[in-house]
Every structure is written in C-alpha cells, then in structure tokens.
Amino acid sequence: MSSINYSEKIPNNVNLSEDRTLQRALEQWQPNYLSWWNDMGPEGSQNFDVYLRTATSVDPQGWAQFGHVKMPDYRWGIFLNPAESGRKIHFGEHIGQDVWQDVPGEHRANLRRIIVTQGDTEPASVEQQRHLGLTCPSQYDLRNLFQVNVEEGRHLWAMVYLLHKHFGRDGREEAEALLERRSGEQDNPRILGAFNEKTPDWLSFYMFTYFTDRDGKFQLCALAESGFDPLARTTRFMLTEEAHHMFVGESGVSRVIQRTCDMMNQLKTDDVTKLRAAGVIDLPTIQRYLNFHFSVTIDLFGADESSNAATFYSSGLKGRFEEGKRMDDHVLKNDTYKVLQVSNGKLSEKDVPMLNALNEVLRDDYIKDSVGGVDRWNKVIEKAGIDFRLKVPHKAFNRKIGQLSTVHISPDGRVISDSEWNANVDQWLATDEDRAYVASLMGRVVEPGKFANWIAPPIMGINRQPVNFDYVRFN
Ligand SMILES: [Fe+2]
Ligand SMILES: [Fe+2]
Numbered sequence: 508m509s510s511i512n513y514s515e516k517i518p519n520n521v522n523l524s525e526d527r528t529l530q531r532a533l534e535q536w537q538p539n540y541l542s543w544w545n546d547m548g549p550e551g552s553q554n555f556d557v558y559l560r561t562a563t564s565v566d567p568q569g570w571a572q573f574g575h576v577k578m579p580d581y582r583w584g585i586f587l588n589p590a591e592s593g594r595k596i597h598f599g600e601h602i603g604q605d606v607w608q609d610v611p612g613e614h615r616a617n618l619r620r621i622i623v624t625q626g627d628t629e630p631a632s633v634e635q636q637r638h639l640g641l642t643c644p645s646q647y648d649l650r651n652l653f654q655v656n657v658e659e660g661r662h663l664w665a666m667v668y669l670l671h672k673h674f675g676r677d678g679r680e681e682a683e684a685l686l687e688r689r690s691g692e693q694d695n696p697r698i699l700g701a702f703n704e705k706t707p708d709w710l711s712f713y714m715f716t717y718f719t720d721r722d723g724k725f726q727l728c729a730l731a732e733s734g735f736d737p738l739a740r741t742t743r744f745m746l747t748e749e750a751h752h753m754f755v756g757e758s759g760v761s762r763v764i765q766r767t768c769d770m771m772n773q774l775k776t777d778d779v780t781k782l783r784a785a786g787v788i789d790l791p792t793i794q795r796y797l798n799f800h801f802s803v804t805i806d807l808f809g810a811d812e813s814s815n816a817a818t819f820y821s822s823g824l825k826g827r828f829e830e831g832k833r834m835d836d837h838v839l840k841n842d843t844y845k846v847l848q849v850s851n852g853k854l855s856e857k858d859v860p861m862l863n864a865l866n867e868v869l870r871d872d873y874i875k876d877s878v879g880g881v882d883r884w885n886k887v888i889e890k891a892g893i894d895f896r897l898k899v900p901h902k903a904f905n906r907k908i909g910q911l912s913t914v915h916i917s918p919d920g921r922v923i924s925d926s927e928w929n930a931n932v933d934q935w936l937a938t939d940e941d942r943a944y945v946a947s948l949m950g951r952v953v954e955p956g957k958f959a960n961w962i963a964p965p966i967m968g969i970n971r972q973p974v975n976f977d978y979v980r981f982n
Contacts, residue, residue, distance in 0.1 A: 510564045511586060518584030520565060521668070532671050533585075536682055540663070543686045544579060548633055549640045549656055553579050556980040557653045558969065562586055565744050573970045575980060581657045585668045587740040596734035598830050598837035599823040606736040610673045614822045617815075618735055619674055621824060623681050624698055625726060626666030627688060629659045631702035632715070634690035639712055642949035644959035648709070650969065650978035651755045655716060658748045665741045673737065700907065701803045708945045709962075710763060710788060714800035717756030717880060722807045724749050725828055725873045732826025757880045758965060763788055764884055765963040768891035777895070783944060786960045790888070790895050792945070795937040797897060798918060801877070802905035808870035810909040811846040817862035827865065828872040844868060847903055849914050852922050854903055874902060905936065953981065 511520045516534055523530050545553065556575035563572045565588050594606045610618055633656050643649035663685060670678035688695050691703045701722075706715050727749060730742040770787045771777055779789045809816065819825040820839070827833065835842065842861035847854050861868070878899055885896050901920035903911045915928035918935055952959045956975025968974045 511562060511584065513582060513584075518582045519586070521585050521587055523585065526672075529672055532679060533668070536667060536671070536679075539683070539686055540583070540660075540667075541579060543630065544633075544660060547630070547637060547689070548660070549578065549653060550637050552640050552653070553577065554982050555653075556982065558650055558972070558976070558978045559654055559657060560970070562744075562748075565589065565747075567747070570747065578653060578657055581660070583657070583661050583664050585664060586661075586744050587737065588743040590736065590740060594736060594739075596823045598732065598826050599734070599821045600838070601734060601823045602837055604734075606734050606739070608736055610735065614735075614824055615674075617819060617822065618738075618824055619670070619678070619681065621730070621819065622666050622669050622738065623685070625730065626663055626670070626681075626685050627698045628702050628723065629662040629666065630685060631688075631690045631697040631699075632656075632706075632719070633659050634697075635702065635704070635706040635715070636712060639706065639709060642709065642951055643953065644709055644949075644962045645952050645957060645964070646955055646978045647958075647965060647968065647974060647976075648759070648962075649953070651759075652712065653979070655720075655752050655755060658752070661748070662745050665745055669737055669741060699807055701807050704803060707942065708949050709759070710793070710796055710945050711800070713756045713759030713763065714796050715756065716752050717760055718800045718804040718877060719807070720749060720752040720756060721877055722804050722873065724753065725808075725869055725876070728828045729825050729830075729869060732830040734823030738824075757883070759962075760793070760880075761884055761887055762963040762965060763961065764790070764793065764887050765891075766961055767793070768888055768893055769963065771893055772891060777893070786948060788945060788948070788961055790893075790897070791934075792937065792941045794897055795935065795941055796945075797881070798900045798904065799936050801899055803907075805870055805873065805902060806906060806908050808873065809866040811867045811870075811911075812859055812863045812909075813866050814863060816865040817860075820862060820865050827868055848910060849922060854916070854920060854922060870902070874899070900935075953979070 511518050515524060517523060517537060554577060556577055558573060559576050559581060560571035560573050561582055562570050564570050565586050596602055596604050596606055636652065636656060639652055640649055667682045667685065670682045688697050690697045691705065696703045701719055706712050724746065727742040727746050731739050731746065733739045767787045767790060770782060770785050774781060774785060779791065782789045839861045843858040844861045844864035844867060845856040846859050846864050846867050848857045881897055881899055888895055900918035901916060903916040903920060904918050906912045915923050915925060917923050948961045950959060955977050958964045964974055968976050969978065
C-alpha cells in the first residue's frame with residue numbers, strides 16, 4: 508500500500524485503476540492542470556532538466572528518489588499515508604466514533620470549504636513565485652525553488668483528488684475553479700490575502716517559505732487530525748514535503764544574514780549606505796521584510812473569534828496542532844482562552860469560549876514555532892560579534908483582519924495614533940525604496956558553484972551532492 512504505482516498515467520498509491528469513473532475524471536483534469544502549469548508555472552524553464560526528488564513510497568525512510576527531470580514531466584500524483592486500522596475521531600462532538608471514510612452528509616459543505624481553501628493556496632504560491640527563476644542567486648537555489656514549486660503543484664493534486672473522489676459534481680467544479688483563479692488578479696483572485704501578495708525578489712521568497720509555508724504546516728497539522736480519514740492521510744504525507752520548503756526559507760534567510768555580517772565585519776561598519784554600496788542587504792531591511800511577512804502570514808489563521816473555527820472543531824473536521832498530545836477533554840465546551848482586545852485605547856486580554864478562539868490557539872502555536880528560527884538567525888549575528896538582534900513583531904502589529912485591524916499598533920505592541928504610525932512605518936515595514944534596492948541586487952547567477960554577492964553559499968548541497976553540482980541543466 509505504501510509504494511507508489513508509477514506505471515499509470517497518474518502515479519498513485521490509492522488503487523486508482525479500480526475506480527474507473529474517478530480515474531477518468533482525474534485523467535480529464537490532468538491536461539488542464541498541465542496547461543495551467545505551462546501558463547502559470549516557473550517562467551521560461553519548461554525545458555530545463557532539474558535535479559528533483561520524486562516520491563517513491565510514503566514510508567518515512569527512503570520516500571524520495573533524485574534525478575534530473577523536466578518539470579512538465581514531473582510525476583505529480585496521489586499519495587496517501589497508510590490507513591491506521593481502528594482509528595477513532597479523537598476530538599469534538601463525535602469523539603470516540605470510528606473515523607469517516609466517506610463525507611458525512613451534515614458536514615459536507617464545511618469539509619468542501621476546508622479542502623478548497625487549502626487547495627487554493629497551493630497553485631497560488633507557484634503563481635506568486637513564477638518569475639523568480641529569472642533572477643536566481645545560484646543553481647542550488649534555483650533547484651530548491653523548482654522543488655518547492657513542483658511539490659506545491661502536487662499538493663494541489665492531493666486536494667483535487669479528495670474533491671473528485673468525495674464530492675461528485677460540485678467537487679469537479681471546484682477542481683476546475685482551482686485552475687482558474689489567479690494570484691493577485693482583480694477579477695478572480697486566490698481566496699486568501701497573503702496568497703495574492705507579490706513575491707518579487709529572493710529575500711521575499713525565503714521569508715515566504717519560512718513564514719507562509721509554516722502557516723501551511725500548521726494548517727496541515729490541524730487537518731491531519733481530521734475525523735475525515737482521507738483528509739488526515741493526505742495531509743500527513745503533504746507534511747513530509749512541507750518540511751523541505753521551510754528549510755529552504757530558514758537556510759535562505761540565514762545565508763543572507765551570514766553574508767551581510769561577513770561584509771559588516773570586513774568593512775567594520777553598520778552604516779546602511781556603505782553596506783548597500785557593497786551590495787549586501789542591511790540587517791534593518793531584513794527586519795522590515797520579516798515584520799511584513801510575519802504580520803501578513805499570521806492573518807491567515809483568521810479572525811481571533813470565529814464561530815466557523817468552533818464548528819470545524821466540534822464537528823471533528825479540523826483539530827488543533829498536536830491534538831493527540833494534549834491533556835484536556837478534546838471537546839472544550841467549558842474552556843476559555845485569552846484573546847486580545849482594544850479597550851480605552853489600549854491592548855488588553857479577555858477570556859472568550861475556547862471553541863470560538865481556536866484560530867487564535869493555532870496562531871499562538873504557530874508564533875511559538877516561528878520564533879525558533881528567528882533565534883537561530885540571531886545566533887548567526889551573535890557569532891559574527893555584531894550587536895543587532897532580529898525580533899518577531901507583536902502579534903497585533905499590522906493586522907488586516909479582526910478587531911486588531913481597526914487600530915494602529917507598533918511592533919512592540921502599543922496602540923498608536925495615525926500620525927505616529929505614519930511617522931514610523933518606514934522603519935517598520937519594507938518600503939518601496941527597500942524593495943527597489945533588493946530588486947537591484949537580483950541578477951541571475953547560474954554557473955555551478957557560484958553565488959550572488961548578497962548571499963553566502965550553503966554548507967551542504969542537496970542529497971549529499973557537492974555545492975557546485977549541476978543542479979539545473981539549461982539545455
Ligand atoms: Fe503546499
Ligand atoms: Fe509548501
């Protein structure tokens with residue numbers, strides 16, 4: 508069950524050939540997917556041979572095989588983790604009952620909405636990143652970008668499989684619509700805000716893969732607890748792919764910082780003008796990018812009080828992060844949670860029913876997790892002997908949804924006036940000038956083993972290959 512059948516048109520480990528109707532429906536969707544990839548996938552790269560990993564089984568050991576492939580020939584398919592026999596719903600009102608193998612009628616609309624919302628983010632990020640290959644800082648980084656892109660494409664397959672298999676006609680319509688919306692397009696945008704933002708340069712890309720792919724991790728972790736077993740099994744396998752995306756982000760930002768610190772020490776300066784003249788990205792600019800990506804990403808968890816979140820949990824569709832490890836009753840009817848409110852011009856906490864605060868619970872878990880990488884980035888700065896530390900802004904800073912979006916809040920968590928905000932925002936969020944400067948650094952470095960001036964090489968290559976390996980053959 509865990510090994511994948513590659514002899515079929517659509518690689519899978521779900522015995523697709525035994526369900527002819529489903530197979531035919533997915534085989535009809537496949538060319539539409541490929542034409543979406545050709546239109547909206549990485550620009551100008553369809554003919555490159557890229558050193559990609561492909562899943563060979565869903566076993567934790569040795570699931571990946573590496574080799575040079577043209578991206579349009581990548582074997583996108585359907586891979587579910589093996590079923591756990593006797594698995595029970597372990598939270599919400601159905602706790603203790605057998606997990607569902609089919610969609611429970613009363614939860615159908617909510618389940619479809621959850622799957623479509625998750626599915627929509629996957630092609631969106633490919634669209635956001637499609638121009639980046641033209642300005643890659645190295646072959647190594649170019650390969651990592653493409654790996655992330657093909658796997659996001661596969662994540663779309665994962666959700667489309669569920670829609671086709673379990674939702675009949677409207678599932679098929681949703682699967683088509685996933686190929687029709689476009690990131691950032693006025694008339695038919697992607698569903699969630701952060702997935703309509705631009706990813707114009709590589710610092711944005713690393714920040715996105717660190718912060719926004721980590722949102723993906725937390726959403727997938729919550730769905731991996733689902734009482735709808737096919738969703739739980741699908742998302743568990745997606746999580747193994749997601750880990751690499753966050754690695755690309757964390758190590759990418761870390762290498763940018765490393766290079767900047769090296770230059771600061773070489774020139775014995777922290778003067779932004781001098782550092783920019785030397786072609787590296789000054790630490791305050793990195794902080795402003797961080798503030799932007801962090802605040803935009805934590806909005807993705809939704810409003811701090813949400814009756815939808817309560818419904819998704821109580822009906823057993825979406826759990827909490829690491830639901831199984833928590834020591835409460837997993838029903839949460841009598842619990843409360845603290846959320847932020849603005850009263851008398853100040854931030855304060857108030858207790859709300861836990862069930863309504865589950866977006867906030869997941870957001871807080873996310874924040875704890877994302878701070879870890881920032882600490883590791885600070886170790887790089889500390890090791891270089893430089894007196895500067897990056898900081899995650901207050902979670903109320905620069906929010907665009909919920910009650911916190913109605914006021915201005917500084918990165919250290921003070922409610923401030925419009926004029927104070929306007930006077931300082933250029934120190935807090937990446938400015939047009941910052942972005943223009945970073946854009947000016949983006950050249951295209953493709954000689955094996957060479958790296959752009961603004962980023963340090965990685966410590967190791969991919970799959971134990973040397974750093975100067977030819978990760979991409981341009982033909
Ligand atoms: Fe994804
Ligand atoms: Fe991802």
